[in-house]
Amino acid sequence: MSHESQKTSAPWPKRLIRLAVLGYFVLFALLVVATGFLRGFFTPPASQPIAFPHTVHADKLGLACDFCHSGVEQEASAGAPALSLCLSCHNSIATDRPEIKKLLEYERRGEPVRWERLHALPSFIHFTHQRHIQAKLTCDACHGAVEQMAEVRRVRSLDMGWCVSCHREKGASRDCATCHK
Ligand code: HEC
Ligand code: HEC
Ligand code: HEC
Ligand code: HEC
Ligand code: HEC
Numbered sequence: 676m677s678h679e680s681q682k683t684s685a686p687w688p689k690r691l692i693r694l695a696v697l698g699y700f701v702l703f704a705l706l707v708v709a710t711g712f713l714r715g716f717f718t719p720p721a722s723q724p725i726a727f728p729h730t731v732h733a734d735k736l737g738l739a740c741d742f743c744h745s746g747v748e749q750e751a752s753a754g755a756p757a758l759s760l761c762l763s764c765h766n767s768i769a770t771d772r773p774e775i776k777k778l779l780e781y782e783r784r785g786e787p788v789r790w791e792r793l794h795a796l797p798s799f800i801h802f803t804h805q806r807h808i809q810a811k812l813t814c815d816a817c818h819g820a821v822e823q824m825a826e827v828r829r830v831r832s833l834d835m836g837w838c839v840s841c842h843r844e845k846g847a848s849r850d851c852a853t854c855h856k
Contacts, residue, residue: 730822730825734822749805801856
């Protein structure tokens with residue numbers, strides 16, 4: 676009896692090691708799957724603090740792009756609208772909706788909405804909206820049909836090849852110093 680149990684228990688250490696190694700990999704795989712799942716579950720679909728719909732404002736209501744991005748014609752940056760501009764309507768419009776309640780909370784806390792920046796060139800690049808808008812390019816040429824996007828996406832690479840190929844096509848300057856500071 677004791678002889679037999681000794682025989683079967685002899686290979687255990689090896690099996691235990693294999694089991695431990697296998698267990699480790701299974702646990703690791705589960706952890707990877709679980710964090711992936713939880714991240715998908717808890718991250719809101721829009722990474723923006725407030726799910727702002729361009730479709731409603733720029734398409735349905737027909738607000739001009741520069742009503743909110745007022746820098747486009749005169750400045751380098753298009754700029755983001757101030758909270759007060761949103762509130763000029765939303766102090767009374769759709770105040771029962773969750774996203775508008777969030778907007779009013781920012782107002783109550785006296786805190787600006789920090790929109791996540793989607794388009795950003797490296798700091799060594801010189802780019803101005805002003806020159807491009809004055810050259811009669813539409814927003815669409817570089818940003819696509821934003822008024823049709825429930826959530827703004829970047830539709831161009833913004834890499835050098837993209838800038839230079841349009842400059843070639845339109846006869847604009849291709850000197851390195853035009854874009855490189
Ligand atoms: C009522 C105000 C409003 C109007 C009108 C509006 N926008 Fe916006 N736009 C915003 C806000 C707020 C954001 C930041 C949140 C977001 O990305 O959705 C934004 C973001 C953007 C961005 C992304 C900026 C970045 O890089 O982070 C682009 C591009 C843009 N708008 C283009 C347009 C164009 C083109 C139009 C006209 C067709 C337009 N917008 C009309 C308010 C407006
Ligand atoms: C000219 C008036 C006006 C301005 C300015 C304006 N909005 Fe709106 N907004 C509206 C109207 C009208 C609706 C549609 C409400 C409805 O569905 O009945 C709307 C809808 C919305 C919605 C969707 C609400 C929902 O869940 O249905 C959000 C979010 C929103 N606006 C945020 C903003 C933000 C942020 C700004 C400033 C960048 C802004 N709005 C500026 C008029 C405006
Ligand atoms: C020639 C291409 C081009 C055109 C035309 C253009 N943009 Fe842009 N836009 C860019 C690039 C490139 C950036 C990133 C700029 C940076 O990082 O300095 C940008 C950034 C932005 C941003 C976010 C950063 C900022 O500047 O505030 C907004 C908002 C924006 N554009 C709106 C518009 C609107 C609205 C129009 C039309 C009136 C427009 N753009 C026309 C290329 C363009
Ligand atoms: C869709 C076409 C188009 C794209 C894309 C484009 N540009 Fe331009 N750009 C132009 C045109 C047209 C002019 C000429 C404006 C003028 O003559 O005043 C111009 C002018 C400029 C100027 C001023 C030139 C001068 O002579 O002072 C700079 C700087 C510039 N672009 C940088 C960029 C950068 C950086 C990018 C990419 C991130 C870019 N552009 C993408 C069409 C474009
Ligand atoms: C019309 C605008 C434009 C012109 C003209 C231009 N560049 Fe660029 N360049 C860019 C932009 C935008 C970037 C950054 C995006 C990228 O890496 O593609 C860049 C990036 C680069 C980089 C990579 C830098 C890094 O650290 O990633 C080099 C090298 C470069 N350019 C060299 C040149 C040279 C040399 C010339 C002249 C023959 C030139 N560029 C002309 C717009 C321009």
